[in-house]
Amino acid sequence: MTDSAVAPDGWAQRALLPGELLADGVRPHLRRTGRDWAMDGLFFVWSTGVFALLLIDLPSRDYLPGWMLAVDPWFGGAACLAIWWRRHHPLMLGLAAVPVTFLSSTAFGAMTVIVLNIGLRLPPRTALLVIGAHLAAVVPYLLEYSVPHEGGYVAVAFLVAYYLFFFAWGASVRLRRQLVIRLRADARRERAEHTRRLVDARRTEREAIAREMHDVLAHRISLLSVHAGALAYRTDASTGGTAKPLSDSEIGDSVRVIRDTAHQALEELREVLTVLRGRGPAEGDRQLGIADIGRLVAEAERAGQRVVFTRDLDAGAAAALRGPVQRTAYRVVQEGLTNARKHAAGTPVQVALGGAPGQGLTIAVRNALRARPVTEIPGAGAGLAGLEERAALDGGVLRHGPSATGDEFELVAELPWGPTPLGRDPKDQPQLPPH
Missing domain, CATH: 3.30.565.10 (Histidine kinase-like ATPase, C-terminal domain)
Structure with missing residues (x-):
């Protein structure tokens, strides 16, 4: 999973993903994305199209009371307009649509969208209670008018299955989005854990390098101290008359040993600093091992x-x-x-x-x-x-x-x-x- 899939920040993702998937996990994403506007527009066109078809057919339903025929279009139109508020007020819209289920047949298209929205945006227990209220509200209409005049129990079964289908569709989309959000949260935690592991690894490496610096430099500096101390001792002794003065060759040898040891200390320090800068040893560099112990002993012997x-x-x-x-x-x-x-x-x-x-x-x-x-x-x-x-x-x-x-x-x-x-x-x- 890439970072763009985990936390989309490009305009393409903001246009193609639903707003719920752009939430930061703390507060909801209240602004519609391009996809949200397209889906809301499509649902509104669907609802108004079904409304128009059923409104044309409404006068043929002469078995309905006159007051119901009069209020039916008003409730149907209001249900179509209410679709634009379905994202921010799903529970309020679901409860307000309960009487519409009984009073308006022209709201059939809008009701399918509202039922889908109930399954999509309400918690499972609340969604089941609201959809139960819808089914309970439509029962009187089904028994009074659908069974005798609109196809009998086949029409009743179709209507109930139709509602349940859209409710299940909305619930399944909700579960899928929750899964994506959980995966994103897991990915964020994994990135944070990976970052922590990197920090720990770098700290451990720095501690190892600090020990390496001690091992390397303590040996070289101790050699320098021994050589310089011996040279100072002989110089003081010759000045005090207790020992013969150092010859030029002896002084030269001591200075060369000090110089060589200092150069080796600088070279080893350079290797450590190279590691500290993150470049690592150059290709072909040989690590010190058992074969170098003889040289190490010889250096100590030269230091006295x-x-x-x-x-x-x-x-x-x-x-x-x-x-x-x-x-x-x-x-x-x-x-x-x-x-x-x-x-x-x-x-x-x-x-x-x-x-x-x-x-x-x-x-x-x-x-x-x-x-x-x-x-x-x-x-x-x-x-x-x-x-x-x-x-x-x-x-x-x-x-x-x-x-x-x-x-x-x-x-x-x-x-x-x-x-x-x-x-x-x-x-x-x-x-x-x-x-």
Whole structure:
């Protein structure tokens, strides 16, 4: 169903649809459309045509009382004119037409339109009461004049069936229009729900991008801080005479490392901003994965961090892992190295990868705990929470905290090697016992 079918706003729809279907669902549409004018004109022509034919035949009904023959045309003409008010006052018109049923035979054409309007525009219970009043009012005429003079009970049956047919026609049109209105309301609700889902999806995506920015930039900025801090320390020490001055080559190497790290941070920030602008990664861009962990460890070592990297998994099998799992593994190592630089600077870090098809993938980052951790590098504190959600979305679990012996801090992720179980909520992931 298109928007034009749900909420018509063009002149063609306003001209071809009945006014009831142009209502906003709160108040009725009181102005006639082009179709309404055409139908009212057609019904008026029909009613006046039947009125004229029966008026010509009226003198032949000499079995009717003279007073009835005198008032018949007046009631018939009034009924024809009243058709123009049938849309806005259906109940009043239906009740006013009850005596006309008995007093005027020339109103026969107008009465069929009025009966149709009763079925079309009145609630079912009210419509049945009004049509019952019409049938009750016509009974005396049928018994007194139709049975003896106008064809007997066949004429009576025809007249009753004729009235009921138009009443049923009007009721069926009413039901069809109500169905269309309900479908339009359902479509509006579905559009509103779709809009809400889009808003929620965009908000979720923004939250994911915020976590991504933390994971990416915290690592790079921590590297910059370490390099700059080491350079400042050596410079101060050489100035104070406690260490020999840095050579030009050492200064150049440090500056180049800082420059390269800053460039990489800007590139990764550019990728995140590209996603924020809604364009997504360019075609051919490769997402970071397990194959990039070695480079990540090498960068940390160049920054002066002592890292022991062990890898116990087949490279070919690891390359076939799902992209989200590989990306989560990379982020776990990245977050572990960043946290070690923040909270346990100078302590060695152990990074271990292991797993196989059917066994799952395990990523572990461990470092010695400092008695009094000093955090010189600020952070948002949301990295581990984001990693927990990443692991849960991939169908795995993440645990972090002091080890069983209490002398190490460990960050361990256990991820599935195969597909993620469908319908799994991150809140429902099993929790590992603390170490």
